[in-house]
Amino acid sequence: xxxxxxxxxxxxxxxxxxxxxxxxxxxxxxxxxxxxxxxxxxxxxxxxxxxxxxxxxxxxxxxxxxxxxxxxxxxxxxxxxxxxxxxxxxxxxxxxxxxxxxxxxxxxxxxxxxxxxxxxxxxxxxxxxxxxxxxxxxxxxxxxxxxxxxxxxxxxxxxxxxxxxxxxxxxxxxxxxxxxxxxxxxxxxxxxxxxxxxxxxxxxx
Ligand code: TYD
Numbered sequence: 465x466x467x468x469x470x471x472x473x474x475x476x477x478x479x480x481x482x483x484x485x486x487x488x489x490x491x492x493x494x495x496x497x498x499x500x501x502x503x504x505x506x507x508x509x510x511x512x513x514x515x516x517x518x519x520x521x522x523x524x525x526x527x528x529x530x531x532x533x534x535x536x537x538x539x540x541x542x543x544x545x546x547x548x549x550x551x552x553x554x555x556x557x558x559x560x561x562x563x564x565x566x567x568x569x570x571x572x573x574x575x576x577x578x579x580x581x582x583x584x585x586x587x588x589x590x591x592x593x594x595x596x597x598x599x600x601x602x603x604x605x606x607x608x609x610x611x612x613x614x615x616x617x618x619x620x621x622x623x624x625x626x627x628x629x630x631x632x633x634x635x636x637x638x639x640x641x642x643x644x645x646x647x648x649x650x651x652x653x654x655x656x657x658x659x660x661x662x663x664x665x666x667x668x669x
Pocket of ligand 1: 569
């Protein structure tokens with residue numbers, strides 16, 4: 465059996481990743497595909513600690529401490545969820561992956577290239593990444609819930625700039641300042657095209 469397909473959705477808060485990851489997973493499941501929908505930060509102990517921290521009153525950890533926690537959470541995610549699913553030939557859709565660390569912890573002043581290398585030392589490279597593009601101010605307007613400590617305009621502008629600077633052929637940039645249905649249609653078409661290429665010989669074994 466060949467290795468499964470790993471797809472990640474990336475973008476600033478409010479870009480619609482979570483909705484699109486769910487819609488995509490649902491459409492692919494309805495087509496009879498074996499899909500695992502997952503997310504980062506995870507629902508594991510470190511992921512929960514991170515969410516709690518981000519919802520707290522202040523961003524008191526140092527950039528390196530944050531980086532360390534996101535890497536620990538991702539190691540668990542890779543070992544317990546992503547690698548086992550890929551080994552079984554399943555398709556994994558991750559709502560955020562290591563480009564989030566490159567962009568968000570990079571925006572705190574850490575070196576994006578070093579963050580990328582630290583992740584690629586243990587985390588499987590995705591087969592496809594959708595980077596949802598939307599002006600940050602518009603993305604923040606969409607957030608109905610209480611803002612997290614990371615959801616501030618100047619900071620997210622830096623996050624967006626690092627996302628924009630990523631030069632990686634696996635990353636497909638998609639205009640997310642559109643309706644949820646239109647965006648879903650685009651992502652589904654592009655995913656099916658990528659899967660076709662993958663299953664038709666591009667599959668890594
Ligand atoms: P988010 O997708 O906003 O979760 P939710 O929709 O449940 O609120 O992710 C939480 C925050 O974590 C988001 O602001 C980005 C941040 N984050 C990092 O700073 N580094 C990372 O490596 C990851 C995965 C997320």
